[in-house]
Amino acid sequence: MDVVPQVPYVDSVDTRYLESLLGYNARRAALSIIEVFLQRMAVYDLRPVDFSVMSLITHNPGITSKQLSNSLNILAPNLVAMVNGLEKKGMISRRPHPHDGRAMGLHLTDSGIEIMRRAEKTASKLEIESTPNLSTSERKTLLRLLQKVYFKP
Numbered sequence: 001m002d003v004v005p006q007v008p009y010v011d012s013v014d015t016r017y018l019e020s021l022l023g024y025n026a027r028r029a030a031l032s033i034i035e036v037f038l039q040r041m042a043v044y045d046l047r048p049v050d051f052s053v054m055s056l057i058t059h060n061p062g063i064t065s066k067q068l069s070n071s072l073n074i075l076a077p078n079l080v081a082m083v084n085g086l087e088k089k090g091m092i093s094r095r096p097h098p099h100d101g102r103a104m105g106l107h108l109t110d111s112g113i114e115i116m117r118r119a120e121k122t123a124s125k126l127e128i129e130s131t132p133n134l135s136t137s138e139r140k141t142l143l144r145l146l147q148k149v150y151f152k153p
Helices: 022-044 048-059 065-072 076-088 110-130 136-150
Strands: 092-096 104-108
Touching: 022 048, 022 110, 022 136, 048 065, 048 076, 048 104, 048 110, 065 076, 065 104, 076 092, 104 110
Parallel strands: none
Antiparallel strands: 092 104
């Protein structure tokens, strides 16, 4: 009589180890929000990185490309293409920097201002809608804790 070896099988998936990892949980949370973000920002023709660049320009008129690349941890050559694309779309303009003759300050155009006014409202609303199990206080705590992970003193 031949003995048939036991073949393991899974009734219920054990995810406890993965769920103990910060990176796994952060990525899962990001994926659940980014899916909605992509859908809602499509109407503004903004990818997540475009939104980040435009938001920094919104809140820092005259910011330079170097400041943008440092703030977002984007390589300068990659940022140049992005800024050129946003300029071609008529969303931003470059103006001479008032103190550095070699630098150009980035500014939103009237069209860029209007798009970002609506896009930032959309982003704020979708983050609340994407985290219905968090209270306002919990959301603020989560933001503060996540920032502790990537902000380096």
